[in-house]
Amino acid sequence: MNEMQWDLSQLVESTDPAYIVDRLEKMVAEAGAMNERYKGKIEGLDAAGLFKLLESRDEFMLKYEGAAMYCNLLYSANSTDPVAQQLNDAMRRATLRAGQQLAFMDLELGKLLASRPELVQAPELEEFRHLLERVRMRVPHQLSEAEERLAMSKDQNGIDAWSQLQGDWLSTRSFRITIDGEEKELPYGQIIGLYEDPRRDVRKEANRVVYDTLGKDEILWSTALRSVCADHIQMCAWRKYPSVLTQSLIANDVEEGAVRALMSTIERNVGVYQRYLALKAKLMGLPKLGNWDIIAPLPDDPGRKYSWSEARKNVVDAYSRFDPQFGEYAGDMHERRHIDAEVRRGKVSGAFCATWFDGRSAYVLQSFNGLVGDVYTQAHELGHAIHAYLGSRAQRPSNYEIGSCIAECGSTFGELLLTEHLLSISPSKEEKRAVLCKVLDEFGMAAFQVSARYFFEHSMYDAINAGRFLDGQTIAGLWTAARDKIYGDAVEWLPEMKWEWTMKLHYYIPNYRFYNYPYVFAQLFVFAMYRLYLEQGEAFVPKIKALLSAGSSRSPGELANELGFDISSEEFWQKGIDQAEEFIRQLESLQ
DSSP states (O other): OOTTSOOGGGGSSOOOHHHHHHHHHHHHHHHHHHHHHHTTTGGGOOHHHHHHHHHHHHHHHHHHHHHHHHHHHHHHHOTTOHHHHHHHHHHHHHHHHHHHHHHHHHHHHHHHHHHOGGGGGOGGGGGGHHHHHHHHHHGGGOOOHHHHHHHHHHHHTTHHHHHHHHHHHHHTOEEEEEETTEEEEEEHHHHGGGGGOSOHHHHHHHHHHHHHHHHTTHHHHHHHHHHHHHHHHHHHHHHTOSSTTHHHHHHHTOOHHHHHHHHHHHHHTHHHHHHHHHHHHHHTTOSSEEGGGTTOOOTTSOOOOOOHHHHHHHHHHHHHHHOHHHHHHHHHHHHTTOEEOOOOTTOOSSOEEEEETTTTEEEEEOOOOSOHHHHHHHHHHHHHHHHHHHHHHHSOGGGOOOOHHHHTHHHHHHHHHHHHHHHHHOOSHHHHHHHHHHHHHHHIIIIIIHHHHHHHHHHHHHHHHTTOOOOHHHHHHHHHHHHHHHHTTSEEOOGGGGGGGGGOGGGTOTTOOOOSHHHHHHHHHHHHHHHHHHHHGGGGHHHHHHHHHSTTSSOHHHHHHHTTOOTTOHHHHHHHHHHHHHHHHHHHHTO
């Protein structure tokens, strides 16, 4: 048994491919039965009937969740495996067919609520109230059933395929790099571990090799991204979205004013991040950081490599110190082998956590190279898992369709808990500096570098609307302009870094544009929450549990109000910046 590989067999009664395909076909058949039972009848439902419909839809999701997850996760772990390829393709086709059978449901539900808005306030539907409010928000942007079904078919061989191509292409790239006179060929998941190598020349060469290699495929990347953007502009016109941001605002259940306040706060505080970058350059004995130094360890960093068991202990201990239940859930993920951390060719890049609602649990994928960054990744993804454990016990699936702004809160808070834990056990000034640099590196990347992605994505749509053609060089120019808006002249960039946009899967995810600002939202939101925790101690624990247990039953604004926060105010977002500045002051005191 390899404890760094997950056990997906728990998701299904049998891992026989024939059984999985049969389950997928049963899913399609049951979707068809629901179509027969409800199509054309939803507009006549009363409150009790509507409750039964929503309950039936949740039961349907739970019944077939495991088989669909099995296919997706098997493929994510190794996209080169023929069985995984076949099952993933079968799952995609079955999901499309089932979705087409159920396309009528949201449309008719929207018409029902438009004609009888009082149902949203019906006592029998209190549990689903916010869900119904969100349905009403989408009503003006719905197409006809035939058009919705056509859009699903169009997506399968359009933006879905472009997204899969980007992920498949990246996960199967190999990169040649010479280290200490020895030439090596490394998969993407392994070579990115060199970005935090203590040797500056190795970090620089790893960055150069990766982006030089990716840049050679600029036609592929730009064609994919241009297609995704063009599709979004067309769908915005068809759905009558007032802006290219609207779809994301509805999906994340936030008001545009809150996002404007957030991004305005970031723009006003780029000097704070640049101050940290200058401090880190000083600590590294450099006049200026190179881009290959931004997330690098300090020269006097003990450079500790963590074993898998050491990483597990530190993360579980960090959560346990905050709350025993948090620690129990984090430990359970390890005990049940719900984490895939082995580095292998064909494995999807990056890391993610997939909620297994029916199992009241989750599955986590990462590539573990023993670096402190990998320990932070584990803490981050297990924060998502704890969110899943709490939410799946408190909500129905319909009330767990969480927008990314809140979805990133448990994970980001987990990173701060790990920081607190590592600082408490670090015996030397050098180790404490290393920890503080790590949390500030992560904050800088999530709050500021990700903001550059938000500005970049806006600039692409502005360019298209202005009649510009998005070839690889044009996109690269838009990326470097957005990047420089954040970094100014605080960093020296390799010329190959103009291709950094090619590997960010967030730009290619189908039907989800502007994926990035929720990371900024969560970073500042959680840093503000952490200040509240430092003030309130144990009294804060039930508050964050309530937030993570709420799922999507309340909006981010409502959840923030329960903590005493106003997310439409720049003053609130500044609290998150203030906590980051506190970490900078702590680092300055350790010089």
